[in-house]
Amino acid sequence: MRILVINSGSSSIKFQLLQMADESLLLAGLLERIGEGEASLHLQLAGAQGQQRSVLAVDHQQGMGLILDALQQARVLSEARPLAAIGHRVVQGGEHFRAPCLLDGASIERIRACIPLAPLHNPANLAGIQACRALFPDLPQIAVFDTAFHQGMPESAWRYAVPDDWYRNHGVRRYGFHGSSHAYVAKRAADWLGRPLERCNLISLHLGNGASMAAIRAGRCEDTSMGMTPLEGLVMGSRSGDLDPAIPAYLNRVAGLSAEAIDAALNRDSGLKALCGENDMRRILQRAEADDPKAELALEIYCRRIRKYLGGYLALLGRVDALIFTGGIGEHAAPIRQRICADLDGLGIQLDLAANQAVNGEIAPIHRPGSRPLLVIRTNEELEIARQCKALIAKVEPEKRI
Known part of the structure; x- marks a missing residue:
């Protein structure tokens, strides 16, 4: 079974082709600058050196045609090696989508109805869906939603204390994001702990340019830091995270x-970028080591916010079986993990400094003996999407299969 995973942005398409028999990656790639004149196609064939070339892609339809050509030229897709399904990452599923769904006219219209909740993301996701449906009209196409993992939160977690008609008529509530990543690393942590996921209480920290945390009770999301949009919660690369809700009206x-203008500034010109002029954590850490005060302040604010959420989630869950670091920063920035875990012995968190510096592999424990487990887990959202697609296909009646 070969599943193609598509992550369609406004001017880009990321993709991976996976062989689900052994969950191996056959080909990964990125088509970027769609509709901007000369586009760029990056390809990474398993076990081979990456390739890059300039192409013409005026829209997502033409872009998907180029990706199909690349898959065929790499000999990972053919009549003898067909696709079983295409899985699409969709950012916002609203309250309707609590699990992956087969895409048809009705489900596409429901995704379209969620555009007001995700005006930058859902239209781009739909562009990829429509392009793939045109190329593969008879192939099962499945939407996997960033928000679905968080739909199990109790109402006390997702309701805002605002007028009821804001929720009833306009969908103002907390949805959460990064669901595929939180779901994937939670399962990997349960495997490492040697117990069923439903017997695990976990806190996962997905730290990248966008960042969120999730409190997971008995394998289900209990709470998460992002809210109605990805702006709420932690300090991020260019997003502010939590702030006094009166500030926008004051600035107006x-x-x-x-x-x-305020929305654009809070999403694109805030966070680490606002504090020290850039959002590349590698550069910020280098500047902090060189005693740059702005970089040091940015790191202090960034980690302080994470520690506040961490303390809250420890209190919320009561028993926590493991903490998980994932995402680009969570997996690769040892100084950030060290700052987050510093002086938390009273909360059962004791970092092994040597192990923290020597992280390698898909799962790396970084705690000292006697500490609650601290795990660095390499996330794989594409594989999680493919797994959910495979599970859904297995439930589909035989007459609906290819």
Whole structure:
């Protein structure tokens, strides 16, 4: 069974082709700058050196055609090696989608109805879906939602204390994101602990340019840091995270900033970028080591916010079987993990400094004896999407299969 996973952005398409018999990666790639004149196609064949070439892709339809050609030229896709399904990452599924779904006219319209909740993401996701459906009209196409993992949260976690009609009429509530990543690393942590996922209480920290945390009770999301949009929660690369909700109205009154300008600033010009002028954690750590005060302050604010959420989630769950670090920063930035875990012995968190510096492989324990487990786990959202697609295909009636 070969499953193609598509992550479609406004001007890009990331993709992976996986062989589900052994969950091996056959080909991965990125098509970027779609519709911007000369586009760029990056390919990574398993076990081979990466390739890059310039192409013409005026829209997602043409882009998917180029990706199909690349799969065929790499001989990982043919009549003898067909696709079983295409899995699409969709950012916002609203309240309707609590699990993956087969894409048809009705489900696509429901995804379209969620555009007001994710105006930057869902239209791009739909562009990839429509392009793939045009190329593969008879192939099962499945949507896997970033928000689905968090739909099991209790109402006390997802309700805001705002007028009821805001929720009833406009969908104002907490949805959460990065669900595929949190789900994947939770399962990997349960395997490492040697117990069923439903017997695990976990805290996962997905730290990248976008960042979120999840409190997981008995394998299900109990709470998460992102809210109605990915802006809520932790300090991120260019997003502010939590702030006083009166600030936008204040800036409108005293500075004349429009709602659109404030929203753009909070999403694209805030976070680490606002604090020290850049959002590349590697550069910020280098600057902090060179005693750059702005970089040091940015790191202090970044880690302080994470520690506040960590303490809250420890209290919320009561028993926590493991903490998980994942995402680009969570997996690769040892100094950040060290700052987060510093002086938390009273909470049962004791970092092994040598193990923290020597992280390698898909799962790496970084705790000292006597500590609750601290795990660095390499996330794989594409594999999680493919697994969910495979499970859904197995449930489909024989007459609906290819």
